[in-house]
Amino acid sequence: MQIGYCPKCNVPVLGKRCELCGREPIPLRFHDLGDIRPISRKERNILLAQISLKEARNYLKNRLILLSKQPGLDYRRDIFVDGYKIGTLEYVKDESWRYRFVPTGKGAALIHALTSHIDFEIREKGHLKGKKIRKKIEGDWNIVRAGNCIGVAIPTETGAKIKDIYCRKVNTKRKTGIKDAIKANLGHMAYIEKKSIEIIKREKPEYVAFSGGKDSEVTLYLAHKAGVKKAIFANTGLEFPETERFVYNFADYLGIELIELQPKKDFWSVVDSFGIPTKDHRWCTKYLKLENLKKFKGTIADGTRKYESVARMGRGRSSTLGNLRVVYPIFNWLSLEVWLYIHMKGLPYNPLYDMGYERIGCYMCPAMLNAEFHNVKRTHPSLYKKWKNYLLKKGFSEEEIEDGLWRWKELPAKMKELGKS
Ligand SMILES: [Zn+2]
Structure with missing residues (x-):
């Protein structure tokens, strides 16, 4: 490839x-x-x-x-x-x-x-x-x-x-x-679409995990074409409002049943005991998302992508989560293919992408870039302030927050230098 x-x-x-x-x-x-x-x-x-x-x-x-x-x-x-x-x-x-x-x-x-x-x-x-x-x-x-x-x-x-x-x-x-890029790749796009639909038809998932991001959107669209009727949205309680709206709108657009899950205890009631989520201590995904999915049985399709090679395409991969079998119909798609597909089909997509967010997740995800955090400050000032106030309460200085140093439990060397400047 x-x-x-x-x-x-x-x-x-x-x-x-x-x-x-x-x-x-x-x-x-x-x-x-x-x-x-x-x-x-x-x-x-x-x-x-x-x-x-x-x-x-x-x-x-x-x-x-x-x-x-x-x-x-x-x-x-x-x-x-x-x-x-x-x-x-x-x-x-x-x-x-x-x-x-x-x-x-x-x-x-x-x-x-x-x-x-x-x-x-x-x-x-x-x-x-x-x-x-x-x-x-x-x-x-x-x-x-x-x-x-x-x-x-x-x-x-x-x-x-x-x-x-x-x-x-x-x-x-x-x-x-x-549009020109799509026209130059129509046959190729039809081929990878067919391969992914084959995986879905073979694996027969009952559900699609839908986060509101582009990869899970395309997975849901393909699964819908293959006859899947239900999507699960594991709401972390820390979603951008655009994501919550988009998830419902897109499910509605396809005529898919959307099951929304909420964590048993919300983030703010457990963050003091679990600690600030960091890149090296991400309890949040597990606690706020995955725990909830474990009570489901059967097979779920997930939009995880990890580019491998065209030879492996269509072979499918799977893993388990509690009683759920997880399958990955677009495992080998490139980001460019996902975007060409969305534009080729004229699908709506999460407006956060156009607002400068590269990946869709929580508004204070430690995996975010500092560029994205500073973007939150501009696009969602009240959400930014809520998180900033919590960090201030936990002893971070204004400058440390500005530099995004809270995102690591153990600061990497390069970030330590930045903290000194
Ligand atoms: Zn040419």
Whole structure:
């Protein structure tokens, strides 16, 4: 399995050939294939706000942009446009937390091709990538011309350096969006749909676990097609209001019976005795969600995905939870396939995605990125305040809360450094 790119049609290709022109795609290299996804509305706005040049902003509006996860302290995504990486967007702390975009050399060359803009020129020759230059840079990056090459310069403690350079011509491409990507992959999408429905028909689940996230939504949709009639929503009591509404709306949209479960004792009445949930001590999922499911018997379909390989697709996997057998009909789907499927079928989806949330869960989930927490502050100030007040009561300082340090019981080294700054 790979994600390829058709340079002629300017679309990602999931199968062996581009279904628009029949060409073999160029394979794309990603850090984490399973998590490639289209940029959300909110992230696109964040990206556009980082680029002051109007023609470049216009070029990136409505165009298909793919994001690839990169390891880092917090939110860090490589940005792919027209089949190559144009830069990295990340959430960083200097004076305060903020987003920072830095283009690649090719990204800088694209911006230059669109705008003719350069910030300055250098006369040095030879190997320029990584070279230190004596220059004071305003902002996060500058576009540099060195002979026939276009590079990007970033500030350092002592001056600046050439971060990356690109010495060929960049062609601007026809604007393509998610609809074009769907058209280029219709046969492939029909194939994975068929494989997943086969798993459901074979395993015959009575229920689908429905959290309101995109993966469980697609699982529920496929299960509905295969004749399943019931969904279980294990409400943690810490859901965003959008999620609660969406879960009911979507079940209604399909005409599915929705069984909502509530924890026996709510989170707030047990958090003092269990402790603050952290990445390394996540009692919450088990206590608030899974315990409740154990009283059911039979088979349940779950939207867990863990990309493996196309050869294994359709084989199905399963596990048990109490008396329940759990099956995973979309185990091998990529995030990109889930999104293409949702758009291909014109399905409604949880509005939190467009608001900048990447995964749907509790509003104070310790697995969230700090970028997402700061987003909660803006989109759901009263929920944020409720959790913040609890953390203050437990002895965390304003700054520790701002840095999200409560998310670990044992702070990793990188986060300890952040706490000192
Ligand atoms: Zn093509």
